[in-house]
Amino acid sequence: MRSLFNRLPCKRLAAARRSRRCLHSHSQPHPLLATFSRLSDDGPLPAALALLPDLTAAGVRADPISLCRLIKLCVRHGTANDGRLIHDHVSRTANSGGEAPDTGLFVSNSLISMYAKFGLLHDALELFGDMPHRNVVSWTTVVAALANAGGRKKEALRFLVDMKRDDVAPNSYTYSSVLGACGTPGVLAAVHASIVKVGLDSDVFVRSSLIDAYMKLGDLDSGRGVFDEMVTRDLVVWNSIIAGFAQSGDGVGAVELFMRMKESGFSANQGTLTSVLRACTGMVMLDLGRQVHAHVLKYERDLILHNALLDMYCKCGSLQEADALFSRMPRRDVISWSTMVSGLAQNGRSVEALKVFDLMQSEGPTPNHITMVGVLFACSHAGLVEDGWYYFRSMEKLFGIQPEREHCNCMVDLLGRSGKLDEAVKFISEMNFEPDSVIWRTLLGACRMHKNANLAAYAAREILKLEPEDQGARILLSNTYADLRQWLDAEKSWKVMRNQGAKKEPGRSWIELGKQVHVFIAGELSHPCSAGIVQELNRLIRLVTDLGYVPLTEFVLQDLESEQKEDLLKYHSEKLAVAFAMMNSMKGKPVRIMKNLRICGDCHSFVKLVSKSEGKVIIIRDPVRFHHFQDGVCSCGDYW
């Protein structure tokens, strides 16, 4: 008998065991059980739940399969209280004896999973602690719950250690869950090693988690390595690698992978499209973004995807399209509204941003802390000091949002940039936080803007106290000295940097044209069309000089002869990009340029005049905000 069972395939084995048990234990199943089984299968849920007390009264035990199904039904319906009801029922009937030990285990595992899905981690852990036996599934469910909960990743790893100590071997389910909890390269390397050791590294689920984990830690090469080794990839694996590239700022790489994915015969789903849109957002690839839009139409109800599309239009500076989409979206959540608020603010339309925020308060969801960052950003970039103070002071009362570091930073920016440096310093000393380097850097930027070298030196020293290795402070400090033409001090500051091996990040601008992204590096004539670009640049300079352009050499940071300074200015990356764009862009269409550093004052006035003389809309996005140049005027009002 025994050996016959062993030779049967698993499913049939289980069925045979069940039927054997039935024959031996009770001759007739209770009629209530049949009803319960049917109701737990496809509902209605309330009717199935109502049967539980009847079962208890009749002294009949519900079978674990039905119970597990019922628990899943509660998850689908989002009714945590019903799940609790089942838990109560099970614990009341658990110890009446006479059942296989695994029966309780299955139901308990289901319940843990249910609690985790409802975010009731406390209940999940309590139940886990009370269980007489735990198997891989129990451990895995808890590990996954902790890995997915915010801020409990360390505990997830601890549970992985504990389960091994308890002689329960993790399986591919466990590893694919726990990989998301590896917060440092060292931990990730260790977990990866043990995955290889037990031979689970070829599992697709494990692989996609590995790729994701490496990419999220910024280790693109390792992520790519895992991906390249794979023979059989599925859609999620493709999505992981594309998302990784998109999220780490390699938009071009993400798009290339997307093309390869399609060549391999996969078609994009919502997740793929979201990542591709994010890549477009990062690189200002508006044309590609618009093509993706056509595919988004299929997924009318996917909010994440629509929010990504909305952000793409905002960050490509096309607010008409953003606005049109926003008003057509059937549903809008906090993220949709926040995207719109900061999108408008970053594009220099602060007043409209605040109007959208007003609308949000009357007909939208409750703002969150990110929304408020956008609101304060709008105030600081339009010099709206009074409004900024109002929102900052009332956000806790109105929306229950406690001001955090980011909000304080916006306030320092608001006060500092509007020239109220003393108030900014006072604000810093009165904040609820210890000022960090970000705050000091904001103050330092304001000092540079208002040419207050003494305060700048103070802020820079504070930064260097906190981050002695960070060269940003020295750069900004020496820039301030340079602005003041205190060349000796600037030189001293540069020398320190040189000695520490620091190099200023080169300015880069890029532009999407046709199906390509063209990159321009300050001072380098590396583009294949460089000769033509220089010619065009000279033509533009002649034109704008007639309109009154004078090179603002104060934006050159070294002490050089003025002619050399003009040369350095002339080949700023955004000027190269503008010249290239003028030669190649379509008539009547705006030009979009993105750059990695903030735009300098000289380029700003140059582009203003080019927009006038060429009758062209030029949009330049820097890391913080946008400049829409049209007819000699910029949307930022020369305040950035």
Add this chain to the structure above:
DNA sequence: ATAGGGTTAG
């Protein structure tokens, strides 16, 4: 009975 990928700011 347990698992992997996508959205806002900094």
